[in-house]
Amino acid sequence: MNAGRTKTAPADDDLWDLLVVGGGTAGIVGAKTAAHLGARVLLVEQERTGGDCLWTGCVPSKALLAAASVAASARTAHRFGVGVGEISVDFTQVMRHVRAAIDHIAPVDSIEALEESSVAVTEGTAHFTTADSAEIDGTRVRFRQALVATGAAPALPRIPGLADVGYLTSETVWDLDELPADLVVLGGGSIGCELGQAFARLGSRVSVVEGAPSILPREDPRAAEALARALVDDGVELHTGSGVEAIEATTGGAGVLRLGNGRQVPFTRLLVAVGRTPRTVDLGLDAAGVEVDDRGFVVVDELLRTTNHHIWAAGDLTGHPQFTHTAGVHASLAASNAIVGVRRKVNLAAVPRVTFTDPEVAAVGLASDTRLPGLHCVEWSHSHVDRAVAEAAVDGTTRLVVGKRGRILGATVVGPRAGETLGELTLAITRGLTTRDLTGVIHPYPTYNDGPWNAAVSDVRDQLARPTARRALGVLVRTRRWRLRRAA
Ligand SMILES: Cc1cc2nc3c(=O)[nH]c(=O)nc-3n(C[C@H](O)[C@H](O)[C@H](O)COP(=O)(O)OP(=O)(O)OC[C@H]3O[C@@H](n4cnc5c(N)ncnc54)[C@H](O)[C@@H]3O)c2cc1C
Numbered sequence: 340m341n342a343g344r345t346k347t348a349p350a351d352d353d354l355w356d357l358l359v360v361g362g363g364t365a366g367i368v369g370a371k372t373a374a375h376l377g378a379r380v381l382l383v384e385q386e387r388t389g390g391d392c393l394w395t396g397c398v399p400s401k402a403l404l405a406a407a408s409v410a411a412s413a414r415t416a417h418r419f420g421v422g423v424g425e426i427s428v429d430f431t432q433v434m435r436h437v438r439a440a441i442d443h444i445a446p447v448d449s450i451e452a453l454e455e456s457s458v459a460v461t462e463g464t465a466h467f468t469t470a471d472s473a474e475i476d477g478t479r480v481r482f483r484q485a486l487v488a489t490g491a492a493p494a495l496p497r498i499p500g501l502a503d504v505g506y507l508t509s510e511t512v513w514d515l516d517e518l519p520a521d522l523v524v525l526g527g528g529s530i531g532c533e534l535g536q537a538f539a540r541l542g543s544r545v546s547v548v549e550g551a552p553s554i555l556p557r558e559d560p561r562a563a564e565a566l567a568r569a570l571v572d573d574g575v576e577l578h579t580g581s582g583v584e585a586i587e588a589t590t591g592g593a594g595v596l597r598l599g600n601g602r603q604v605p606f607t608r609l610l611v612a613v614g615r616t617p618r619t620v621d622l623g624l625d626a627a628g629v630e631v632d633d634r635g636f637v638v639v640d641e642l643l644r645t646t647n648h649h650i651w652a653a654g655d656l657t658g659h660p661q662f663t664h665t666a667g668v669h670a671s672l673a674a675s676n677a678i679v680g681v682r683r684k685v686n687l688a689a690v691p692r693v694t695f696t697d698p699e700v701a702a703v704g705l706a707s708d709t710r711l712p713g714l715h716c717v718e719w720s721h722s723h724v725d726r727a728v729a730e731a732a733v734d735g736t737t738r739l740v741v742g743k744r745g746r747i748l749g750a751t752v753v754g755p756r757a758g759e760t761l762g763e764l765t766l767a768i769t770r771g772l773t774t775r776d777l778t779g780v781i782h783p784y785p786t787y788n789d790g791p792w793n794a795a796v797s798d799v800r801d802q803l804a805r806p807t808a809r810r811a812l813g814v815l816v817r818t819r820r821w822r823l824r825r826a827a
């Protein structure tokens with residue numbers, strides 16, 4: 340539950356400028372933005388402010404990965420001439436570290452912090468009753484406008500026998516008090532790869548079962564292959580390209596997956612990570628005139644208005660890329676459109692995404708296997724990035740998708756700190772920068788940003804090697820020589 344209780348219980352029939360339903364990233368950012376702009380805002384949260392990112396998503400998963408990374412570094416320390424002896428993992432301490440990370444960040448998302456930002460907060464479950472009113476556990480509130488930000492929950496596949504095993508999801512895995520001996524992860528997307536690698540490095544025998552032909556099926560296949568190799572090195576067994584036909588329970592949450600290709604994969608614990616489904620059922624969206632699509636996502640236009648133009652939506656329930664950064668930026672955009680009447684539009688051309696495994700897989704803009712006229716791809720191996728060489732992490736790659744006149748349109752980076760590297764490339768794509776622009780920026784040496792920088796330099800060199808550019812250069816060089824001779 341929330342650390343603090345609401346100070347502002349809404350009175351029956353109270354009228355608010357903005358009613359925000361959901362206190363995750365989108366709800367918090369939307370509510371604070373609207374209050375900052377001078378609106379009278381009520382935020383309603385049914386469980387605990389902070390949402391999935393803080394309690395069951397980004398924060399705990401990255402904290403678990405950090406602990407797992409230390410275990411992996413210790414195991415491979417001999418590569419650097421460092422001996423550390425036998426490694427042991429105390430899972431209770433690991434989970435204590437995970438909870439400490441959550442506790443550290445929680446105050447930023449707390450009710451107190453919202454109230455300090457002039458947002459009134461109430462605990463309860465909201466549903467819309469008409470186009471301009473909602474009910475919160477029996478109390479009716481009215482609104483001039485509303486922001487729906489109820490997020491998404493783990494999707495559950497229809498597989499015979501699933502209900503008979505005590506499966507885990509990204510919501511319940513954080514309650515584990517002992518390391519599973521044999522963990523099978525169903526789904527090789529972001530959650531499956533991150534948590535699969537983390538548990539393997541902490542000492543579980545992990546299998547990842549992915550229905551598509553490869554893990555991370557939405558990424559460049561070469562990036563997915565690089566991660567697959569790293570997972571196998573960590574001891575993860577990968578089963579790709581085959582669905583699950585049935586699950587047979589044995590005892591105590593354990594069981595066996597029967598794959599379509601005839602294989603059987605036994606587990607002591609099963610983690611289901613096959614995507615997320617929007618929390619839009621029981622919200623009274625029909626009564627409010629808010630349409631959802633056939634998968635339950637709220638339909639929004641580019642201003643983030645729903646089909647009821649006084650109700651806006653942002654975050655995981657909209658069908659936009661399901662990330663904390665999109666939830667936050669979109670909620671701020673929706674709130675300013677709602678309160679000030681500006682017309683800021685969603686831009687999906689440069690939404691960065693990072694899978695925080697080792698190596699990290701980071702991508703933005705056009706995929707690096709895009710084959711379209713006028714586009715080319717520049718690739719730079721991290722065996723020529725000095726920082727990677729110094730850290731013995733030369734397996735990475737940077738790939739830039741470059742369009743006409745050297746404009747950067749996409750990037751995929753695989754390697755340590757690829758997520759940090761992606762910031763500069765996201766800026767480049769958002770601002771329409773070229774490879775030449777990137778080469779003209781002094782980069783600190785030695786950093787992993789030398790990957791994109793060298794890729795950009797190589798692209799500019801290729802441009803200069805073209806016949807027209809060579810002819811023009813030749814004229815310049817000859818003219819310069821002639822002038823120097825005359826001046827001598
Ligand atoms: C394991 C995992 C790892 C992740 N890692 C990353 C990462 O590294 N980087 C990244 O960018 N993203 C990551 N994500 C995704 C990220 O967590 C989500 O995109 C983000 O939390 C979405 O925020 P939101 O505000 O839309 O929804 P949520 O955070 O889900 O918030 C919705 C809130 O609404 C409340 N609510 C629902 N219905 C009602 C109702 N009727 N009345 C009142 N309140 C209601 C819920 O209780 C919840 O608090 C991860 C997700 C998972 C599961």
Ligand SMILES: NC(=O)c1ccc[n+]([C@@H]2O[C@H](COP(=O)([O-])OP(=O)(O)OC[C@H]3O[C@@H](n4cnc5c(N)ncnc54)[C@H](O)[C@@H]3O)[C@@H](O)[C@H]2O)c1
Pocket residue numbers: 496525526527528529530531533548549550551554555556582583612613614615660661662692693694695
């Ligand atoms: N680092 C990050 O930013 C991060 C980390 C975790 C989660 N997330 C967000 O959370 C969302 C949900 O993560 P996720 O990993 O659950 O979803 P996902 O969509 O990323 O991956 C789900 C995977 O499960 C596979 N799959 C679906 N049904 C299957 C079945 N029956 N059997 C086997 N495989 C099956 C899909 O092919 C897909 O590869 C992500 O899309 C992302 O937006 C982000």
